[in-house]
Amino acid sequence: MKSKNQLRLDPLTGRWIAVAEGRSYRPSAFFPAPASEHIPSDRNCPFCPGAEEDTPPALETYGPSGSWTVRVVPNLYPAFSGDEPMVTVSKGPVFTQAPASGIHEVLILSQDHKATWADLDEDQIGVVMAAMRDRMDAHLHSNVIRYSQIILNQGRAAGASLEHPHAQLLGISFVPRELADEQAGFSRFVGGCLLCATVELEKTIDERVVVEEEEATVISPFWAQSAFEMLIVPKSHGPHLHISSPYELKSTGIAIKKALNKLRNQVGDVAYNLVFHSSPYRAIGNFHWHIHLFPKLTTKAGFELGTGVSINIVSPELATKVLLGTEAIDGTKN
Template identity: 30%
Template sequence: MPEIRIDFITEERVIVATERSRRPHDFKKAEATAEPAPEFVPTCPFCVGNEAMTPPEVDAFREAGTAPDTPGWWVRTVPNKFPALAPDANDAPDAVGIYTRFGGYGVHEVIIETPKHNETPVVASAHQWREAVRMYQRRLQTLTRNERLKSVLIFRNEGKAAGASLEHPHAQLVGLPFIPPVLQRYIEGVARYQSRHGRHPLEAILEQEVREGTRLVNQTARFVVYAPFASRAPYELAIAPTTPALQLATMDADALSEFADVLQDSLRRLYAALGNPPYNYMLFTAPTGYDGVFWEHVRIAPRLSIDAGFELGSGVGINITAPEDAARYLREASTASA
């Protein structure tokens, strides 16, 4: 029988209908790579040696004495060549009859996570992956100092079905001149719960997930990984720190390494259980200058099903895998390097 689950924070409904449920094995065909990608691809703008194919870099971890936009880097940040929002756009409103539009001011960057075309997060060394995540931290620190930006979203697209147009491992940051609806609803949901119960809803969630264990996937000293009770789609995962004091922009090197390892472990579990699934992940960070308690978290969304007319027209997800089943498979999945 299908059931309707209520998201604990946003209070939005999700349908869990497992009649069509599939075991993880059945999702595997999704995006099995025909043959392994090579380490260097001459036409790839993100491969080492091809630095001239991107806009000039804005940041990099690189060997002492090497010049910008030349080899010698191990993580590199460049402006997106086809930006969704542009730093040189104005942000003035403009009336089109009854309608309003604004110039598309904003920042859109690409973090190239490795010089090697085939060094995906699941095969990367712990050191390389931690460096990639350290660049997430550094770019977030930089962008949140820009007072024209109201929020910053870090995300990663893996696989064509997740909207990735380039194969070379990379993440993206978009700095927005407004607070987007998904973030706004999270903040409103948190405020609603706090005013009723006097504490942050994520505290209640993590308590229950750790105690109950049925949706728990992994736990370290500082982080909890779980399949959210009202996951919108199969095999979604959330990663949350045990305290809101731990934030990406300010966490120390030890916490940052632990965070990078937990993220990599989660991706390896999905890879092992589902066979290189397309996925997105998103890091939800506080709006710029936010003065409430903001509990950061990551949402990992494998793209195993397609939103159709029902989802577009209602805003309600239909999840064909119970989060409890997904969590069990992912607990059991191998976390060795792929």
């Protein structure tokens, strides 16, 4: 009997993804974690106006004199800190360690405690993207940092410990496996740029395009590993976020906003992760910076954890129709 399910290869990482849409009809297949879920705190929010002394002194402040619209501050509980060089030490045949050098920063998106990225106005988005650019450029001049990762965790289920919307910037002394895999994916592709070719084909096929902004395109990628996953790709080919033009950065940020609003309007107020992938500093080879959007609708179970093979229970084709409002999650027409 011919299977209705599919294996799809992610060309960015070289991993197989299983698309098994029938599993979405199981009872309680989705466990959506609301992005607005209250994160309890025993003290006032340190990111709100008036609580500036509750954070370390700002690294960057954006806004009119005497006020601010966006702040970047050191993380009080950094995962990476210090400027020791990346030198590994062997403590036995299977024990290798190195100093976790680098920098860990917090980018406060707005003064508004409740304003998620989807709620920001376009000018505010331009400032947020400019702050990301400036901090990545600052990381470039470190003798230790090889790669900078920007993430945004919205909602407790996505890993947020504070409710006030914020992003995190981590400058680290090594290139992580996920980025190394993506670099290899770009190197394997022989038709120019992998993501430029992907976006061009997606526009022709027109089955998985979610948002078309002037300088960025949002797709539900053919190889999506999770339900309603999206990929935001700037139209101008370039490896580094920090050397992109202000207009391109703002347009890309607006594309994120539109994608998040479609997700909220059509699927619900779910928690999500935004992950920005820019080329490692001083890397040689083809790359195209981009952003991954991962809604928290399902939980990885034993098979995924044991094999590294993700099972996506909503095909990207159906996900796109749902996000565009033309079909319901059960496949019926709206």
